[in-house]
Amino acid sequence: GHGSARQVALSPRSRSYGRSCVEPPSLFWQTPGRLTALGQRTPTARGAAKAYNITVRMYTVALLVQNEWKLSYVTPLYRFQYTKLKLYSRHLAAFILAEKQQGVAVEVGMEAGFRVTFSAVFGLAEKEEDAETVFIQIYSKPMFAADTPKMVWRGWLTCVNGDPEYLRSLPPDFVSLPLFCSNGSEYLTARVKSWFGRTFDCSFGSLCLSSATLNWLAALWTGCHPTCDIGYLKLYWSMPTQPTLDVEYTVNPHDAWELWNSICAQDGAEDMVSVEEVQRFMAGLETHLFRHFKIYLSAGSLVKVSTALGSAHQDGKIKIGSSDYITTLLTLLTECALLKTPV
Amino acid sequence: MDGQAKTILQRIIRKIPNKKLEVTLKSWDRLSTEQLESLDCTQPKWLFLENLISRCGEKRLGLKAVTKLEMVYYIDNPNQGTWQAFQLMEAEDDAVSVSFTQFRERFKANLEEDFRHISIRMKKLEDGAIWIRIAWGDNFRKPNHLKPTYVVHYLQTPYVFFLNFMSKHKPFLYEALFRATRHTSIKEAHLSGRSLTALRDLVMRQYQQVFPTKDRTLKERNGTPLHPNIEKEHAEYAERRHQMACEAFGDGILPKLERAVYKLETRYRGNSSNTLNDKDELFRGVVKFSSSNLLQSFHHCVATGIVEGPVTPLLSSITQKGKNYFVITDKVPGATH
Amino acid sequence: MALLTPYSKIPELNTATILLIENEERFQTKLADAIVQQEKDVNVNVRLARKLPLPLENGDSRPRVDLVVFVVSLRSERSLQAVESSLNYLASDYYLGKVCFVVTDARCGTLAQERMLRVRRLAASHHCPVLCAEHQTEEGIAMAAMRLLTILKVSAGLSPMATTALYLSSLTRCAAAPELDDD
Numbered sequence: 001g002h003g004s005a006r007q008v009a010l011s012p013r014s015r016s017y018g019r020s021c022v023e024p025p026s027l028f029w030q031t032p033g034r035l036t037a038l039g040q041r042t043p044t045a046r047g048a049a050k051a052y053n054i055t056v057r058m059y060t061v062a063l064l065v066q067n068e069w070k071l072s073y074v075t076p077l078y079r080f081q082y083t084k085l086k087l088y089s090r091h092l093a094a095f096i097l098a099e100k101q102q103g104v105a106v107e108v109g110m111e112a113g114f115r116v117t118f119s120a121v122f123g124l125a126e127k128e129e130d131a132e133t134v135f136i137q138i139y140s141k142p143m144f145a146a147d148t149p150k151m152v153w154r155g156w157l158t159c160v161n162g163d164p165e166y167l168r169s170l171p172p173d174f175v176s177l178p179l180f181c182s183n184g185s186e187y188l189t190a191r192v193k194s195w196f197g198r199t200f201d202c203s204f205g206s207l208c209l210s211s212a213t214l215n216w217l218a219a220l221w222t223g224c225h226p227t228c229d230i231g232y233l234k235l236y237w238s239m240p241t242q243p244t245l246d247v248e249y250t251v252n253p254h255d256a257w258e259l260w261n262s263i264c265a266q267d268g269a270e271d272m273v274s275v276e277e278v279q280r281f282m283a284g285l286e287t288h289l290f291r292h293f294k295i296y297l298s299a300g301s302l303v304k305v306s307t308a309l310g311s312a313h314q315d316g317k318i319k320i321g322s323s324d325y326i327t328t329l330l331t332l333l334t335e336c337a338l339l340k341t342p343v
Numbered sequence: 344m345d346g347q348a349k350t351i352l353q354r355i356i357r358k359i360p361n362k363k364l365e366v367t368l369k370s371w372d373r374l375s376t377e378q379l380e381s382l383d384c385t386q387p388k389w390l391f392l393e394n395l396i397s398r399c400g401e402k403r404l405g406l407k408a409v410t411k412l413e414m415v416y417y418i419d420n421p422n423q424g425t426w427q428a429f430q431l432m433e434a435e436d437d438a439v440s441v442s443f444t445q446f447r448e449r450f451k452a453n454l455e456e457d458f459r460h461i462s463i464r465m466k467k468l469e470d471g472a473i474w475i476r477i478a479w480g481d482n483f484r485k486p487n488h489l490k491p492t493y494v495v496h497y498l499q500t501p502y503v504f505f506l507n508f509m510s511k512h513k514p515f516l517y518e519a520l521f522r523a524t525r526h527t528s529i530k531e532a533h534l535s536g537r538s539l540t541a542l543r544d545l546v547m548r549q550y551q552q553v554f555p556t557k558d559r560t561l562k563e564r565n566g567t568p569l570h571p572n573i574e575k576e577h578a579e580y581a582e583r584r585h586q587m588a589c590e591a592f593g594d595g596i597l598p599k600l601e602r603a604v605y606k607l608e609t610r611y612r613g614n615s616s617n618t619l620n621d622k623d624e625l626f627r628g629v630v631k632f633s634s635s636n637l638l639q640s641f642h643h644c645v646a647t648g649i650v651e652g653p654v655t656p657l658l659s660s661i662t663q664k665g666k667n668y669f670v671i672t673d674k675v676p677g678a679t680h
Numbered sequence: 681m682a683l684l685t686p687y688s689k690i691p692e693l694n695t696a697t698i699l700l701i702e703n704e705e706r707f708q709t710k711l712a713d714a715i716v717q718q719e720k721d722v723n724v725n726v727r728l729a730r731k732l733p734l735p736l737e738n739g740d741s742r743p744r745v746d747l748v749v750f751v752v753s754l755r756s757e758r759s760l761q762a763v764e765s766s767l768n769y770l771a772s773d774y775y776l777g778k779v780c781f782v783v784t785d786a787r788c789g790t791l792a793q794e795r796m797l798r799v800r801r802l803a804a805s806h807h808c809p810v811l812c813a814e815h816q817t818e819e820g821i822a823m824a825a826m827r828l829l830t831i832l833k834v835s836a837g838l839s840p841m842a843t844t845a846l847y848l849s850s851l852t853r854c855a856a857a858p859e860l861d862d863d
Contacts, residue, residue, distance in 0.1 A: 211757075212794050239649060240704075240756070245632060245640035252627035259611065259626070284613045288626060291612035292605075292671070293658060294651040295644065298757035299704075339793075573712045576729040576738055581705075647705065648730065 043335070044275045049220045049328040061121070061323045063135070064156065069181035070189070071207040071316040073337035074157060076174040077200035082132065085118035088199075092116045095195045096138070096188070115139040115149055126160050126327060129167035131175045133158040138188060153184030155192060160330035163338055178337035179330070180204060181318070205340060207316045211302040213336055214312060219278040220328055221307045223264075225257035228324055231308030235285065239300035247297065249289060253307070259284055344399050348406040351488050352399070355413045356392050358423075361385065367419065371412045373404055410488060414464055414476050417493060421539035424506055428532035428542050428665070431501040431524055438525035439499055443467045446498065450475070450523035457515045462486040471497050479512055492516070495539060501526070502546050504539055533668040541598035546665040550598050553589035584652055588645035591654035592662055597638040603667040605630045605657065610673055638662065682733040685771040686778055689744035696836035697725040697743045698828065702751035703762035705730060707784055707815040711751075714825035722838055724829070731762050732769035746836035747778050749828060752799055754785040754792040760799065767806065777845030778835045781810040781854075782824060803854040810854045 093116040121133040135156045139149035157177035159167075167176055182189045193204045222233055233256040239245040263280050264273070286297045303314045310321040310329060318333070320326060344352070359367055364384040368374060374382075378398045384391065399408070417423055447465050454461055460480030467473050475494040478486035493506040494516070503520060517529050536542055544550045575581070611626035634640040641658055644650040650658070661667055684699075698715065702708040705728070712726040725743055727734075734742070748770060753759040763781075770779065781803045786796065803810045811827055814820025831852075835845040 210793065239640070239644065241634075241640045241643040241647070241649065243635045243640055245634045245637075245644065248631040248633070250629045250631075255611075255624070255626045255628070258624070259613075287613045288611060288628075289630065292607065292609070292655070293630070294655050296649055296651070296758050298761060299649045299759075301755060569709075570713060570716045570726075572716045572724060573709075573726045573728065574742075576699075576727055576734050576742075579735070580730075648703070 045272050046216070046220075046331075047328075048271050048273050049224045049325045061124075061326065063154070064181075064326065065320045065323050067154070067183040068317055068319050069183055071209075071318060071333065071337075072180040072182070072193075072204045073178055073207045073340045074180045074196070074204050075202045075341055076170055076176040076178075077196070077202050079173050080175040080177075080200050082120055082134075085120065085134075089116045089118045091199070092118075092136075092192065092195050093138075096191050099191055099194075113141045114152075115141055121156070121158075124158060124160055124327070124330065126331070127162070127164055129164045130159045130162055131177050133160075134177060136192065138184070138192075153182070153188040153192070155180065155182035155184070155189070157181075158330060158334065160327055160334050162334050166338065178341050179207075179334050180337075205342075207333075207337055207340055209312055209314055209316060209336060211314070213332060214302050214305045214314065215278050215282045216275075216332055217310075217312050217329070218305045219260060219273065219281050220332075221305075221309050221325070222253075222256045222260045222281070223273065224309060224325055225253050228322070229253065229308065230257075232306075234304075234306045234311075235302060236304035236306075237297050237300045238303045239295075239297075245300075247289075247295070247300070249285070251285065256285075344396060344405060347488070348409045349396060351406070351413070352396065352409045353392055354489065355409070355416060356395065357388060359416055361388075363416075363420070364391070367412070367416050370419065371408075371415050373408050373411070374398055374402065378402070406488070410462065410464055410476060410478070410491075413491070414466065414474065417476075418466070418468065418474055421495075421506075422537045425535050425537060426495075426539045426542055427505045427508060428534040428546055429503045429505065429529050430532045430546075431503060431520065431526035431529050433527040434501070435525040435527065441498060441523070441525055443473065443498060446473065446496075446523045450519045453519040453522050454515060457518075458482075460485050462488065473498060477512075477516075479509075494520075495543075496520070496524070497543075497547075498524075500547065502532075502543070503529070504542060506539075533666040535667065536600045536602070538599040538601075541600055544598040545600070545662065548665075550593045551595035552662075553586070553594045555586075555590055581646075584648060585646045587652035587654055588642045591645060591659040592638045592642040597636065597642065599635075600637045600661070600667055601635070602631060602633040603637055603658075603661055604632075604669070606668075606670045608670065608672045637667075682736060683769060683771045684732060684734060684745060684748070684774070686745065686773045691744050691746075691836070692723075694721075694838070695723040695725065695743065696746050696832050696838055697727065698747045698749060698832050699727045699729060699745045700749050700751060701729050701731060701763070701766060702753075703730050703759050704753055704756070706753070707751055707813075707821075710815070710821050711782075711813075711825060711828075714821045715829060718822065718825050719829055722833065722836075724832070732766035747780065747828070747832045748774055749780050749782055751782045751784065754783060754795050754799075757795070760795055760802075764802065767802070775806050775808065777847075777849030779806060779808045780828070780831055781808055782828070783810060783812045784815045786812045787814070800854055807849060807853045809849065809852040 093114045096114050096116075115138070117137045117139075119135050119137075121135050124133045125131065133156055136154065137151055138153040140152045141149050158179050158181070159177050160179075162176060162178065170176055180193075182192070196202055197204070218233060218235060221230055224230055230253045232253055233251040235249045235251075237247040237249075239247060260281050263277050263284065282302075289295060289297060301314070305312055306319075308321050309325050311319045312329075318329070320329065356364075361384055365379075368379060368382070378401070382391065382394055382398065386394070402408075450465070451463050454463060454477070458480060459482045462476075462478040462480075464476040465473060473496045475496070476491050477494065478488045478491045480486035490507060492508050492512065495504040495506075496502070505516075508516075520529065521527060532546065534542055534545065569575070607628045607630060608625050610624070632641075638661070641650065641661075645652055645654055656663075657669065657671065660669065700708040700712060708728045712728060715726055716724055727742065727745065750763045750766065751759075752763055781799060783796070783799055785792070799810060809831070811824065813824035815824075831848070833839045834848045837844075
């Protein structure tokens with residue numbers, strides 16, 4: 001099933017929409033790197049964060065907001081059909097129960113079984129090529145019918161502003177939902193992944209967030225401040241000392257925005273944010289601290305960024321604090337997932 | 344043993360790790376050798392507790408003995424929460440001659456005047472530290488032994504350390520300390536941490552300090568000497584950085600501080616290319632440094648060049664001033680408050 | 681500006697000198713040890729430095745440096761910044777086959793993809809090879825030492841085969857993607 005997809009994705013691409021293209025590494029100095037869905041193209045500019053119109057599906061978006069999510073990337077799903085969500089619910093529930101009864105399970109619970117619901121969340125997709133988000137909830141059924149089922153796991157697969165060129169290049173039988181977010185026990189996450197792998201011939205991989213991604217988030221969130229109070233901008237660095245030194249910098253949101261604004265004001269382009277501006281913003285914050293403490297934060301690594309709008313950790317854990325700017329966050333994460341998705 | 348004593352005993356025993364049970368019970372000194380031997384510290388806590396309660400019953404031990412047990416455990420294991428350091432000010436003439444007996448009587452008398460229900464235990468250790476355990480009550484309620492305040496004071500020094508300290512008790516505690524130590528005011532030292540020993544060592548400068556010297560000999564620190572064919576170009580710089588690190592943060596085993604907090608109320612200081620420079624408004628923020636041993640981490644930072652030397656007064660103030668909370672403003676360079 | 685030059689000193693008989701530059705000083709000592717332990721035929725000197733320029737006072741005692749190695753840890757931005765600023769203190773003669781980049785922490789490549797690309801670009805624009813090294817295992821260090829010794833012998837003119845540094849570097853230098861220059 002995957003052969004044709006591979007061919008298409010491997011074909012050389014023309015450059016468009018202002019991305020810089022870098023060829024995969026030459027073979028002499030490095031073991032052959034994996035090829036990914038987007039090659040190594042990272043955008044040098046993106047749109048400023050825009051508030052999201054959340055009139056649709058308030059309830060489900062609210063579910064996304066409450067929890068901490070562990071991120072993974074997913075390769076395209078083969079023959080995934082939105083019309084069969086009810087069937088998938090039954091199959092996944094049966095699969096989990098069967099796995100459990102095989103004695104593979106580590107958890108010993110009182111539950112008699114699982115109830116799974118698949119639902120499509122309409123309204124998150126931005127472009128025509130984006131597939132609709134799929135939300136999955138797993139409830140454990142208690143032994144006694146009187147007790148209400150308890151939600152034990154939830155997760156979702158999404159694609160927001162995915163690279164249209166890549167998405168169009170997929171054969172018709174494939175649905176790309178490259179970003180997978182899960183919340184719940186590792187055990188159930190592994191079962192869900194394994195069921196998806198068997199059913200849709202896809203594979204999962206962990207998604208870490210590079211400091212470049214965290215920089216983007218810090219800048220984009222700060223840029224929201226005039227229209228939506230971000231509360232604070234918190235940056236966490238980890239320094240490679242013995243013992244490890246953690247540096248947590250909380251910036252007054254208004255002052256952070258003033259700095260961001262003064263950097264953006266220099267370049268005329270409105271609504272577009274360039275990578276240079278992002279780097280200047282972060283360098284500006286680091287310089288301010290350097291002038292006080294003479295500490296080279298660049299010797300360590302940025303591990304976490306957080307504002308009232310959300311938080312993101314290097315190890316691939318995110319929290320969505322407000323649904324207002326969810327599109328911006330998911331666009332960035334979709335792109336990270338596509339950059340990691342092997343072909 | 345009444346219910347209250349049992350509850351508190353249960354709380355204490357739960358807190359004490361199994362391997363420390365025996366030592367703690369020994370230094371408690373309330374049970375006979377035979378009784379101690381009959382107890383099995385490897386038992387599950389609930390079973391051990393049952394046995395202990397019956398031994399206490401044999402000895403007719405009550406609430407008083409139980410609070411002593413807690414105190415004994417805290418004295419040997421003071422890392423039970425965040426300690427705060429305070430400094431007594433404006434000593435009266437006779438402050439230097441206060442004895443432990445005088446201190447105890449005045450302190451107790453003062454608090455007992457204010458509260459009808461209060462329980463105060465006091466113990467002087469060999470190193471001169473006075474340990475005070477206060478369970479607070481009021482006119483209507485009996486002392487709450489579940490949330491006692493601990494106070495540690497070294498006689499003839501201005502330093503006092505508090506653990507589990509509530510602001511509603513502040514004025515009473517201050518007043519009792521003033522009378523007992525013959526001082527008239529007190530201020531927060533802006534120093535806090537889990538390790539009481541570290542706080543004490545910092546304010547009393549009881550750690551290995553290194554002072555600037557002109558003629559220092561290059562000593563080989565790195566243990567294994569280098570192969571004769573290997574040469575370090577920047578050996579002297581490395582030595583200088585190490586010296587700076589030692590001067591700022593001390594040498595050897597450093598006091599174990601977990602964090603330092605800086606509230607920045609300064610103007611933006613960036614590159615010339617950044618445009619906030621000419622603004623008069625403040626660029627507000629809070630910087631929190633944390634580590635399992637902060638001074639060790641900073642020492643390492645300076646020695647490896649992650650922090651550029653000479654060390655800024657902001658960082659060296661932690662040891663120089665014995666503080667780990669600072670408010671930084673532009674007017675006075677360095678630390679204020 | 682105190683430039684380091686490759687030909688201002690006379691080479692010593694059967695001797696090669698390698699300069700390892702690493703801002704963090706974490707990998708260089710282990711690597712240096714492996715290099716001197718491994719080489720039995722040639723007298724290899726290793727000089728360790730954090731960055732360029734080198735201290736002037738060592739100028740007289742320092743032998744002729746035949747190979748300059750920049751060690752970059754992909755974990756930290758500063759590691760790369762230090763190398764970038766050091767490059768200006770090398771005489772251009774060095775870039776004819778006497779400079780090499782060693783990248784460590786490339787395993788966390790997913791976190792530092794952009795940084796890896798910058799190292800590549802830097803190496804390509806200076807016509808230098810890039811080696812990836814595993815610095816956390818004995819084998820990795822030994823392997824890196826072996827590869828560096830091979831290059832060192834050529835750049836010091838000690839290779840039994842008639843290979844010149846310039847010739848070797850034309851084979852091994854990091855190739856930049858043609859598109860890089862268009863942007």
